[in-house]
Amino acid sequence: MVASFVWTAEEAKYLKAVLRWQDAPSSDDDATATRPRQPRRRPPPPPRATIQLSSQNRRQPQEKEDHPPSGELRVLVLGAKGAGKSSLLSRFSQGTFPPATQPTTATTTSPSGESHSGSCRHPIFLLPSTTGDSKKKKYIIDALEFPSNQSSSNPLLEQALAITEAAVVVYDTASADSFRLAKGVVEFILEHFDPLTPSPNNSANRRVYPVVLVGNKFDNDKEREVSEDEGREAAGKMGVRCMMEVSARTGEGVQEVFETIGAEVLAAKRATTTAREVGREMVQGGGYEKAGNRPQLVRQGGSAGGSNKKGGLLRRMFWGRKLHTRQGVA
Numbered sequence: 001m002v003a004s005f006v007w008t009a010e011e012a013k014y015l016k017a018v019l020r021w022q023d024a025p026s027s028d029d030d031a032t033a034t035r036p037r038q039p040r041r042r043p044p045p046p047p048r049a050t051i052q053l054s055s056q057n058r059r060q061p062q063e064k065e066d067h068p069p070s071g072e073l074r075v076l077v078l079g080a081k082g083a084g085k086s087s088l089l090s091r092f093s094q095g096t097f098p099p100a101t102q103p104t105t106a107t108t109t110s111p112s113g114e115s116h117s118g119s120c121r122h123p124i125f126l127l128p129s130t131t132g133d134s135k136k137k138k139y140i141i142d143a144l145e146f147p148s149n150q151s152s153s154n155p156l157l158e159q160a161l162a163i164t165e166a167a168v169v170v171y172d173t174a175s176a177d178s179f180r181l182a183k184g185v186v187e188f189i190l191e192h193f194d195p196l197t198p199s200p201n202n203s204a205n206r207r208v209y210p211v212v213l214v215g216n217k218f219d220n221d222k223e224r225e226v227s228e229d230e231g232r233e234a235a236g237k238m239g240v241r242c243m244m245e246v247s248a249r250t251g252e253g254v255q256e257v258f259e260t261i262g263a264e265v266l267a268a269k270r271a272t273t274t275a276r277e278v279g280r281e282m283v284q285g286g287g288y289e290k291a292g293n294r295p296q297l298v299r300q301g302g303s304a305g306g307s308n309k310k311g312g313l314l315r316r317m318f319w320g321r322k323l324h325t326r327q328g329v330a
């Protein structure tokens with residue numbers, strides 16, 4: 001339900017970031033295998049001053065390095081207020097821990113007068129074992145922080161999920177409340193999408209959306225309220241295969257979070273491509289049999305999918321993206 005048409009400053013900033021994001025052409029080579037072919041878009045016009053909120057970090061010098069990126073991976077960073085989302089992004093993209101951070105709101109202005117960006121673009125390098133290729137490859141992580149004041153039922157979250165490829169869900173190891181919220185967010189995501197984990201609950205017609213659960217501030221052991229085991233157990237129960245403890249303050253584990261989520265996105269794409277090929281082979285190999293005049297896929301049980309109302313709603317939100325059959329993990 002939309003309670004108000006008056007956006008808060010934070011919501012306005014977030015929407016602007018999203019709109020600017022959608023403008024950007026995807027240079028993701030792997031994505032071309034999983035998205036319907038579309039006419040080549042003209043390069044976007046130079047960003048207007050009014051929507052430059054997230055520009056400081058978006059063009060990193062590393063992008064000018066010799067090898068061009070093999071793709072862009074869109075990642076949403078979510079979590080409770082103060083869990084350390086901004087600090088994680090800052091540590092990842094700039095290698096620094098911001099001094100006294102303030103809540104992410106558009107009204108927040110640093111002492112130097114710069115507004116907080118809530119997003120970053122930064123390269124990662126993935127090993128051949130991860131990319132399924134013969135050499136190391138460079139990818140750009142295009143990360144967007146989701147404002148923590150949004151509830152999990154907010155349409156903004158659904159929109160953000162629809163335009164991203166994976167999520168890093170952060171909690172503070174010194175806050176049981178933030179852990180509860182993180183679990184709620186993961187559950188909400190998995191109501192709509194499949195994790196990259198085979199399970200009897202995976203539905204064959206849903207999009208795979210990898211999630212990494214991150215316990216931040218593990219350096220603050222004195223105030224710890226959530227043990228690492230609790231984090232792992234929760235991840236396991238929810239079908240999330242990656243859970244990590246990190247510290248944005250010391251930097252430990254931060255790079256790995258984004259390399260892991262990058263690898264997960266690529267694995268999801270490979271799984272999706274494999275599933276499509278299997279589906280195509282079944283069609284070509286006569287895997288269909290006629291039922292009256294209507295061809296039906298021969299299956300081992302369950303329905304061919306598509307009956308789920310929520311799935312239908314989300315399908316319409318995908319801006320033309322296809323939903324993919326998931327058939328295991330690459």
Ligand SMILES: Nc1nc2c(ncn2[C@@H]2O[C@H](COP(=O)(O)OP(=O)(O)OP(=O)(O)O)[C@@H](O)[C@H]2O)c(=O)[nH]1
Nearest residue numbers: 081082083084085086087101103104148217248249
């Ligand atoms: N000890 C410790 N403190 C941290 C760490 N990461 C962040 N903090 C502190 O936690 C507070 C909140 O960090 P932020 O990065 O602003 O958290 P956020 O999730 O972006 O917060 P909102 O924008 O309000 O949602 C700040 O005071 C940080 O200095 C960490 O790894 N260890």
